[in-house]
Amino acid sequence: MMAFGRSLLSFVCIAPVAFAFNNIPFRNLHRKVHLAPSNAVVGNTLDGVDVTVKATELDDSLGLSPEEKTVVNIHRVCSPSVVYVTSVLSSSSPVSTRTRRGRKKAESNNSQKQENKLPNGMSLGSGSGFVIDSEGYIVTNYHVVQRAYESNQAVLQYEKFWDDLAKNTTKNIKDKLSFSNSNVVDNVEGVLNRTVNAITGRENNETEVLPVGVFVRFGENGETDGSVTSYYYCEIVDVKKELDIAVLKIMESSDKMNNLLKPMEYGSSSNLVVGQSLLAIGNPFGLDRTITSGLVSATGRSVTGVAGNQIKNCIQTDCAINPGNSGGPLLNLKGEVVGVNTMIISASGSSSGIGFAVPGDSVKESADKIIELDKQRRLRNAKRKGRGWLGAAVATSSLEESLRKRLISSLKQNKNSDEVVGAFITSIDTKSPLMSQEGVSTTSITNGNVQIGDRIVSVGGNAIENAEAFVTEMKGRVEGENLSLTIENVSGERRVVYVTLGQIPL
Known part of the structure; x- marks a missing residue:
């Protein structure tokens, strides 16, 4: 019986079924999250603005119970951050070849993007997503944009092949032939470039728009220009196939998007317990910002993702999850994201009460890294200094908690102080500034360099309580900055390390 259950689960994850509702295709892959106590306060801070809403603030004449008030307010606060995601293969953009006609049509396509219209073409998949950064970054499922991602990557690889060939x-011609006249070399290079442009359909080295565009909308009727719903063009920043997640970035001017970009907050998925309440918000069958409720049916499930690997620690829930919910958030009763709806088990293709969500802790860790690297890449392209890089990883979430408890227990046995602060170092990159002898100096307190397992208890004279405080502190540091770190080992001995922050590797 167990073998059959695992086989069925793997089949559903690997071979999602496509559905259509009003000509919109969807996939039945989903995730889930669990809910906190029903008397919780719903709250987030969006760009410094407190949007906390208390259940008691609803009109008592509605006759709602405290639990109902909480759910109502979570929907009011969180649903504006949930988006509908769709990808379109433009009828104007050829995939395998590019012609002058195709280029002119692509320019028409760009004008549609600027007017926030959905271009004409074939839909390659739709689902849900949610805002996680005020600069326009959105998390969704990889399988929601998989066909768009693979199509665009194929075109980019095609272009790269011809560019590399040229x-x-x-280079080979220059190496084998000796020309005294540099103009001859330039002429040869020009002929090769024009030949490549003729083969690929490019003119003047201008790059054609990618064939598949990804677009999001913030509710069917919420943000419109007149009677026309606005769609915003997105870049696929990067994907994490192993977790079935993708990070998108809205390419609209940030000034126009300030009222829409309300980042959602993460909660802890590792602290979920069976029986907790959960809420799922998404766009099942294209019905914007639909909310459903349920429980944590089980934790620690392993399911087979689109990459063929086992996604561990998934959350099983009975929240109604249907085609179109993929990529939407699962929330606790604080309105915090604890998972991303990603798949279901169903004989009919619709909700049967068995859904799964990728754990929010894993999603946050991967998405934060993708977003950080993309921000640094954009700063570097703009010739601006980016964030400083230390090259040391610290324990977070459940690992940090486990290490802290273990160290406190050890200190108590040795009758030492049981106060444990700081961020636990778990690894140091081989190219880290900490590995450079020029960047490391120690005080007379102890000899030796930073070791894995040490704790960073101070950065630039500012006390560090935990990993979260360390990450927050380092976000304000820039490359080339000279910094002092106070390191404490397991014995309680402290030393000061001086380091010059490097440039984040891309």
Whole structure:
């Protein structure tokens, strides 16, 4: 019986079924999260603005119970951050070849993007997503944008092949033939470039728009221009196939999006317990910002993702999850994201009370890294200094809690102080500034360099309580900055390390 259950689960994850509702295709992959106590306060801080809403603030004449008030307020606060995600293969953009006609049509396509219209073409998949950063970053499922991602990657690889061919050919000619006149070399290079442009359909080295566009909308009727719903063009920043997540970035001017970009907060998925309440918000069958409720049916489930690997610690829930919910958030009763709806088990393709969500802790860790690297890449392209890089990883979430408890227990046995603060170092990159002898200096308190397992208890004279405080502190540091770190080992001995922060590797 167990073998059959695992086989069925794997089948549903690997081979999602496509559905259509009003000509909109969806997939039945989903995730879930669990809910906190029913008397909780719903709250977030969005760009410094407190949007906390208390259940007691609803009109008593409605006759709602405290639990109902909480759910109502969570929907009011959180649903504006949930988006509908769709990808479109434009009828104007050829995939395998690019012609002059195709280029002119693509320019028409760009004007549609600027007017926030959905271009004409074939839909390649739709689902849900949610805002996680005020600069326009959105998390969704990888399988929601998988066909768009793979199509665009194929075109980029095609372009790269011809570009590399032109460069390598030019280099070989230069190496094998000796021209005294530099103009001859330039002429040869020009002929090669024009030949490549003719083969690929490019003119003047201008890059054609990618064939598949990804778009999001913030509710069917919430944000419109007149009677027309606005769609915003997105870049697929990066994907994490192993977790079935993708990070998108809205390419609209941030000034126009300030009222829409309300980041959602994460809660702890590792602290969920069976029986806790959960809420799922998404766009099942294209019905914007639909909310459903349920429980944590089980934790620690392993399911097979689209990459063929086992996604561990998934949350099983009985929240109604249907095609179109994929990529939407699962929330606790604080309105915090504890998972991303990603798949279901169902004979009919619709909700049967068995849904799964990728754990929010894993999603946050991966998405934060993707977003940070993308921000640094954009700063570097703009010739601006980015965030400083230390090259040391610290324990977070459940690992940090486990290490802290273990150390406190050890200190009590040795009758030492049981106060344990700081961020636990779990690894140091081989190219970290900490590995450079020029960047490491120690005080007379102890000899030796930073070791894995040490704790960073101070940065630049500012006390560090935990990993979260360390990450927050480092976000304000820039590359090239000279910084002092106070390190404490398991014996309680402290030393000061001086380091010059490097440039984040991309």
